[in-house]
Amino acid sequence: MSRMTGINFNTIPAMRGMPDVFCLFPVKDAKSQTTTFQYDLQKRLTEVRNPVNQAKTFTYDKKGNLTGVTDAKGVTITFDYDVMDRLTVKHLPEGDVSYTYDVVGNLLSVTSPEGQLTFAYDALNRVTQTTQRFPLYASPYTLSYAYDANGNRTQMTSPWGTTNYTYDSLNRLISLTNPDAKTVTFAYDAAGKRTKMTYPNGTETTYAYDAASQLTQILHRKTADNTAIAFANYNYDQAGNRTSMQDLAGTHSYGYDDLHRLITADHPAQSNLVVKNEVFNYDAVGNRLSDAVMTGYQHNAANRLTENSSYTYTYDANGNLTGQTERATNAHTEYGYTSENQLKQVTLPDSSVVSFKYDPLGRRIEKVSASGGTRYVYDNEDIIAALDGNNTLTQTITHGPGIDEPLIMKKGQDNHYYHADGVGSVTALSGNNGSIVETIEYQAYGKPTFKDAVGVVIPDSAMGNLYSYTAREYDYETGMFYYRARYYAGETGRFMQEDPVGLYGNSINLYAYVLNSPIKWVDPVGLVSITPEEGMRIVARARIWRGTPYRKGWSIRKKGADCSWSTWRIYGESGFEYLYSSTEFFAKNPRFKPAPNNVPQAGDVALFNGHMGIFDPDLEPMMPIWSATITKGYRPSSLDWFDGSVQWYRYDKP
Structure with a gap:
């Protein structure tokens, strides 16, 4: 599990402004909405112009390095390089981001106005240590790593202790033990698919597959009495779409159109979901036209949602959602962004503010709202510790081998264990003795309903759980999910910002979520692309x-x-x-x-x-x-x- 590389996606300029596609000809979607491209004599992309005539331009040096990006708002970001053509400085309106390297090209440090990250490597160029130094922290946080001869991570040591990892002869993770001596074990079949995961609180998770290696069951149970904590049984059509799911509430049924987009989601009467019968309609490029709650969805030529029966929406020239106004009450929410299109502030209808800060790699390191502040410490993409606004530790989190796979949350002296469904959404948390402490149900596109240990609906996680739909962080203050590069709204089933990689994403619609297939968008063996x-x-x-x-x-x-x-x-x-x-x-x-x-x-x-x-x-x-x-x-x-x-x-x- 050699997951730490020292280089995260936002350290590469392409992820925050570089040209995203090479295409000599205009790209026209199914609604004849056209994106055009301009190139210089060296066939380098110099301009992308979207269907509403907003352009992003690019400049280069003689060696072909990108030296500048000017976005549709007129904001320019420039780049400097060393003699090895490595990025050394990214000049942003908020302040410079600088990079240093060792002689073989490993990233040694990255520094921004928010602070600095440093990295150390072994002789095989594997990261052995990272240090996160930010003014908002009371002190720096250092993580160190050890590996076996095959490059698998065997140890990760943080200020809160050491996590140990062991592997089988095929380099598959078979156990991890966190700093509190809590061990989780894993088993696999001959094809490498996970078949069992065992927790230290007397619970286990088993996985079943059909002849086509499609996931058919995830069962979380207490081993002492075989009581189900949560489960998800899946059925499929011939195209691999999930047509039904059985869980503790009953059977959920799903229907699709000819493009495999979800058009119906019927939930059992026993569920606590607000909308029991969901219906979706889309246009030719995947924009939602109506659902069971809202109708009259309208979009401009750049696929930006401008209104529906409940709200009106506004955007800046870069395609970021800047305003949302409720028709019935005129309640207005405003959104503000950094020069790299990261959400930095939300002003809610009651004038309260939710603000965010990001580290030099683009990871969110702080959220502040009326209820207080939360700061995050990372192991690569995973949050391993959360602190309050006074830098007091509130929880630590142990993660599994998969991306977005939280396993254990420790708060005080209590450990809580995560249990997920077939798309990785957290459906239950169990306590020290294996009993349920909290559960979550989801509408088809992820809007959550939280319930306490006895099944009473509550506004948000009472446990302080950070993770819910597809194991991403849910901001209950805004109703948005943080998906690292941008934010997602489960109510409308679309992102708030354009895909930062443009047309190299999975869809020509830069706001669409998983091609409108939130139930099926997994690999036949239960994986996510x-x-x-x-x-x-x-x-x-x-x-x-x-x-x-x-x-x-x-x-x-x-x-x-x-x-x-x-x-x-x-x-x-x-x-x-x-x-x-x-x-x-x-x-x-x-x-x-x-x-x-x-x-x-x-x-x-x-x-x-x-x-x-x-x-x-x-x-x-x-x-x-x-x-x-x-x-x-x-x-x-x-x-x-x-x-x-x-x-x-x-x-x-x-």
């Missing part, structure tokens, strides 16, 4: 490998690898482990599936007949992949370098 942001983490690691010599197979001592081994190690170093597969067998690897419409996003694997590489959207269009070549080592490569057509594969995360 890697995001473009996470793909850029892989790309960042691939860039560090530049110049690594070619070696048949993989040699730590000689620091070399061939195309399949280099791809395997780069994914592992980026935190996305999979069982090694040669090019001959890669197409059958259970962690990968073909990219939709064979169109790549950042980090996807290009597979030829006997060759493979990693897609980088910022490389020249004729040389778009990183790969190991016999004559020149690890370097950019062309798609016609090897015989046969290319098939793109996308990683599926746990």
Whole structure:
């Protein structure tokens, strides 16, 4: 579980302003809404103009490095580089962000007006220590890491103690023990699918699959008396859509249109969900037109929601939601953003304010509302500790091997254990003795209903639980979910901001949520596709490998690898482990599936007949992949370098 790389998606300028696509021709969607592109003589993207005639422009130096981005609001961000073409300074209106590196290109520090992150590495370029220094903290927080010979993380030590990890001969995590000596164990089938997870409070989770490796059951139970804490049983149609789910409340039924978009979600009468029968209609590009609560959804040519029967909405030129006004009461909510389109402030109808701060890597490190402040300490993408506004520890969190997989929350002397459904949404928390302490139900697009230990509906988590829908943080003050790069509204089933990677996202609609398939958007073996942001983490690691010599197979001592081994190690170093597969067998690897419409996003694997590489959207269009070549080592490569057509594969995360 080598998840820490020292380079997060927001350290790469592409994630916050760089050109996001190469396309010589205009892109027209199903409603004839057109996005156009301009290029210079070197075929470098110089302008993207959206369907409402708002443009983002780009400038470069003689070596092709991006030197400036001017957004549709007229805000300019500039970039400086060293002689090795590594980003050294990002000049923002709020203040500079600076980067330093070691001699082999590992990121050593990143500093912004909010503070500094530093990194240390071992001889194999694995992160051994990170320190988070921010003025809002009372003192710096340092995390250290240890690894085995295969690169698996074996220890993570924080100010709150050490977590130990053990693995089987196939490098699969089989146990983790947190600083409080609480051990969680994992078991797998022959194909690598998880079959069991055992908690130290006398509960266990079992997983069942059908012949097509589709997840059919997740059962959380107390082992002493076999009492179910929570469960989810799934049925599928021939296209892999989940057509029903059985849980403790009864049966939930789902219907889809010809594009596999969710159009009905019927919930059992025993559930506590407010809307029992949900109905959705969409236009040709995936904008919602009506649902069971609101009708009259209207959108402009850039797919920005402008009104429905309950609210009107406004946006800035960058496509960020700036205002929401309720028709019946005229209650108004305002949203403010940083120059990198990060939500920084929400002013609620009662004039109270919710504000946010982010670290130099773009991770949210503070939320302040009328009820107080919360500060966060991270292990890579995972929050491992939460502090109050006085920097007093309020909880620590132990995470599993998957991204967004919280396992244990400790508050005071009490441990609470997370139990999730087939899309990773937290449905129950159990206590020290395995009894339920809190449960959560969800509308189809994630709007939560919280319940206490006896099933009484409550406004928000009484346990201070941070995680709910798809195990993302829920801000009850605003009704939004924090999805790292942007925020999501479960009520309307769309993001508040445009996809920061633009047309390299999963949809031509930059606000759509999982192609309007929130029930089915999982892999047949219960996995979720890697995001473009996470793909850029892989790309960042691939860039560090530049110049690594070619070696048949993989040699730590000689620091070399061939195309399949280099791809395997780069994914592992980026935190996305999979069982090694040669090019001959890669197409059958259970962690990968073909990219939709064979169109790549950042980090996807290009597979030829006997060759493979990693897609980088910022490389020249004729040389778009990183790969190991016999004559020149690890370097950019062309798609016609090897015989046969290319098939793109996308990683599926746990």
